[in-house]
Amino acid sequence: MNFTSSSDADMEVFLSVVGKHLGKIGADTVIDLYVDVAITDPESKRVFEEMIKEARSAQGPGSDRRKDRLMAVPLDLLSEKGLKRFSLLAHRTIGCEASLGNELVFSTVENERIVCLDLPQADIEALESQARQAGAESLSHVA
Secondary structure, three states: OEEEOOOHHHHHHHHHHHHHHHHHOOOEEEEEOOOOOOOOOHHHHHHHHHHHHHHHOOOOOOOOOOOOOOOOEEEOOOOHHHHHHHHHHOOOOOEEEEEEOOEEEEEEEOOOOEEEEOOOHHHHHHHHHHHHHOOOOOOEEEO
16 A cells, blocks of 8 residues: 655654564665665755665675665664664655565655555554554545
């Protein structure tokens, strides 16, 4: 199911709820650190620039296997820092994905403030309800 919102703030609320769930179910989550449209929100821009700096200087496992260190950068959704990065940036970059094994369960559409969820219907309904209760008033379904 695809979701959108009329504001970045509402999408950030939704992504915070979704990110907690993805972390809880153990989804492997990655983000591409490129944008088609410059990030203007000050906090999001700061986080984006911080992640780029970290990715470019990465020395951790797997960092040398990726030709482009700004693509498929892992996010730890069990940490507050990773969850914040996910909620601020997943809908602003050219791509963010989460998988369970070989199954893609979350993805974004390049900078269009659209997120795609492929989870059990009951989970999707619960996440949507939680996001609305947390203030994501403009959240809506898209085809």
